Amino acid sequence: MQVDVAIIGGGMAGASAAYFLAGHGSVALIEREEHFSYHSSGRTAAQFTVGIGVATMRRMAQASRAFLETPPEGFAEQPILSPRGCLTVGRRDQEAALRRLEENLASVGARADHLDRDEALALFPALRPEKLDLGVYEPDAMDIDVDVLLQGYLRGARAAGAMLITRADIQSITREGDRWRVTWPGGDLVADVLVNAAGGWADEVAGMAGLAKLGVVPHRRTAFTFALQKDFDTRGWPHVGTVDYDWYVKPEPGCLMGSLADATPVAASDVYPEDIDIAQAIENIERDTRLSIGRPLSQWAGLRSFVRDRNPVAGMSQSAPGFFWLAGQGGCGILTSPAMGQAIAALVAGSPLPEAVTRLGVVADDLSPERESLKS
Numbered sequence: 001m002q003v004d005v006a007i008i009g010g011g012m013a014g015a016s017a018a019y020f021l022a023g024h025g026s027v028a029l030i031e032r033e034e035h036f037s038y039h040s041s042g043r044t045a046a047q048f049t050v051g052i053g054v055a056t057m058r059r060m061a062q063a064s065r066a067f068l069e070t071p072p073e074g075f076a077e078q079p080i081l082s083p084r085g086c087l088t089v090g091r092r093d094q095e096a097a098l099r100r101l102e103e104n105l106a107s108v109g110a111r112a113d114h115l116d117r118d119e120a121l122a123l124f125p126a127l128r129p130e131k132l133d134l135g136v137y138e139p140d141a142m143d144i145d146v147d148v149l150l151q152g153y154l155r156g157a158r159a160a161g162a163m164l165i166t167r168a169d170i171q172s173i174t175r176e177g178d179r180w181r182v183t184w185p186g187g188d189l190v191a192d193v194l195v196n197a198a199g200g201w202a203d204e205v206a207g208m209a210g211l212a213k214l215g216v217v218p219h220r221r222t223a224f225t226f227a228l229q230k231d232f233d234t235r236g237w238p239h240v241g242t243v244d245y246d247w248y249v250k251p252e253p254g255c256l257m258g259s260l261a262d263a264t265p266v267a268a269s270d271v272y273p274e275d276i277d278i279a280q281a282i283e284n285i286e287r288d289t290r291l292s293i294g295r296p297l298s299q300w301a302g303l304r305s306f307v308r309d310r311n312p313v314a315g316m317s318q319s320a321p322g323f324f325w326l327a328g329q330g331g332c333g334i335l336t337s338p339a340m341g342q343a344i345a346a347l348v349a350g351s352p353l354p355e356a357v358t359r360l361g362v363v364a365d366d367l368s369p370e371r372e373s374l375k376s
């Protein structure tokens with residue numbers, strides 16, 4: 001079997017790449033597990049925010065907003081985004097950090113409201129008033145229906161002729177003339193271009209092809225759900241967290257979700273939640289709020305994979321022509337997937353980056369795996 005582009009990794013990154021590349025030639029999306037998005041992409045907080053500390057990631061987030069708000073006709077039967085809002089709270093001595101968040105939001109044209117204690121409490125009455133002085137509210141933060149987005153990418157890619165292959169654990173990548181041969185137990189194919197969208201395994205996949213590591217480091221994050229609170233009507237609550245980033249809470253259908261916002265470097269694997277991270281999250285949330293969590297209803301963990309400068313990577317390796325990286329999406333791989341998918345499709349086709357991305361000042365070098373800020 002021979003294709004123009006083989007994409008390794010069927011999480012949100014690979015699925016979005018398949019969707020945007022499928023119109024340009026023959027595409028195969030290859031995933032090791034039985035289901036697409038079994039790993040990180042199926043384990044998220046489903047949040048859209050542009051309150052992001054690093055500039056290229058923040059711009060790719062804002063560049064994704066229009067697609068998520070108004071996807072192409074036929075992409076999805078339900079809305080991808082629904083209003084949620086995001087409240088970040090802190091103490092008076094953390095005002096500088098909250099100001100930076102406001103500046104970051106404003107830098108990409110997003111609204112940011114500076115709140116005093118009473119205004120923050122009006123949005124999230126469960127806060128203990130003595131624990132905070134100030135807040136920043138991002139009213140245009142949203143919930144993402146992650147499954148609707150994923151299915152939209154997969155359905156669109158399939159309709160445009162892409163092959164969607166699961167249970168294909170790629171175990172070798174070899175160069176044959178100008179092409180790449182990828183092999184898994186029971187199958188193989190040859191491709192002109194490889195897109196490495198293997199999430200936490202991106203360095204491992206590059207190693208199979210004989211490339212040096214880029215320094216993609218998976219970080220485990222744990223999350224859990226807990227019961228609705230009898231003293232509060234939680235339906236209209238925003239996503240709430242501290243500027244210290246030592247917990248966050250958000251409403252989910254029929255329950256609440258919490259996390260320690262932990263980021264523990266780990267080897268890439270099918271990660272599980274650690275009891276200690278859940279216990280610490282509960283302690284931190286109960287310290288700052290009047291929520292009474294009790295026993296979690298469910299718990300899980302997933303990988304957030306970062307490169308050195310914590311900005312995402314989309315671009316061709318200089319040492320291996322035809323080998324493209326699509327990696328390092330950190331905690332933003334769902335919300336940046338439209339702009340990242342459009343960017344990788346343009347770069348593979350040798351076209352300029354799309355206007356949605358360049359309008360916000362992102363150039364190909366900002367996304368390149370060869371950029372200076374990735375070198376130690």
Ligand SMILES: Cc1cc2nc3c(=O)[nH]c(=O)nc-3n(C[C@H](O)[C@H](O)[C@H](O)COP(=O)(O)OP(=O)(O)OC[C@H]3O[C@@H](n4cnc5c(N)ncnc54)[C@H](O)[C@@H]3O)c2cc1C
Pocket residue numbers: 008009010011012013014030031032033036037038039040041042043044045046047048168169170171197198199200201205220221222223259301302303304305327329330331332333334335336
């Ligand atoms: C608790 C938590 C909360 C989060 N909240 C948010 C959020 O609110 N918003 C947001 O945008 N992001 C969030 N994220 C981050 C988001 O999950 C990631 O950025 C995103 O899922 C990365 O997508 P990916 O496709 O690169 O990785 P993955 O989804 O991990 O996909 C990579 C795939 O590659 C496959 N693969 C690897 N090696 C091989 C091989 N050799 N052969 C075949 N297949 C292979 C794997 O099986 C895997 O399915 C959160 C993450 C966590 C853990």
